[in-house]
Amino acid sequence: DADVTQTPRNRITKTGKRIMLECSQTKGHDRMYWYRQDPGLGLRLIYYSFDVKDINKGEISDGYSVSRQAQAKFSLSLESAIPNQTALYFCATSDLMNTEAFFGQGTRLTVV
């Protein structure tokens, strides 16, 4: 089993719908991240959490919200999806002593 698991792997949704992407990890890491990948733009940070009570905005947080339900779970919500949120979304984890991040397999989201 993967150390960082994202669900769903693929999702098509309509404009205006609320959608949640989920991430769970078995690495025991405190830090969790949500990134967005668009062609040619690399990985951009949406939100990050350093522990259950800590939530921080990243570079592109507008239109997104997150919830850290437990050390192992970090979910990303799009309150009202729009087409330019069509992208590949990655969850990642790292531990307190190390900046190296470990990624899930990604969720491909299409907003029509």
Add this chain to the structure above:
Amino acid sequence: GQQLNQSPQSMFIQEGEDVSMNCTSSSIFNTWLWYKQDPGEGPVLLIALYKAGELTSNGRLTAQFGITRKDSFLNISASIPSDVGIYFCAGPTYSGAGSYQLTFGKGTKLSVIP
């Protein structure tokens, strides 16, 4: 914020050739990380560099932490088809209260022609 500039953006090479790509920044980094993303998968860490001037190998991959701490390069020797993917450099940027987050370059897309 700090930005990482990767070059080239993409490259097409013949199988067996060596590959070189680099990453530069206007700011100093204390750590350089190189990731590879296979098609349809998440990025996977290849090499981590922690010290200026450090040269580290992982099989056919070699990466160096530039002496100025503002650049790093990744070399792949004798490329094979499974080297295809996107290669990202990354480094920690300070996010306040003693914490760091990773900043990524935009990636180098590598295609290998058999």
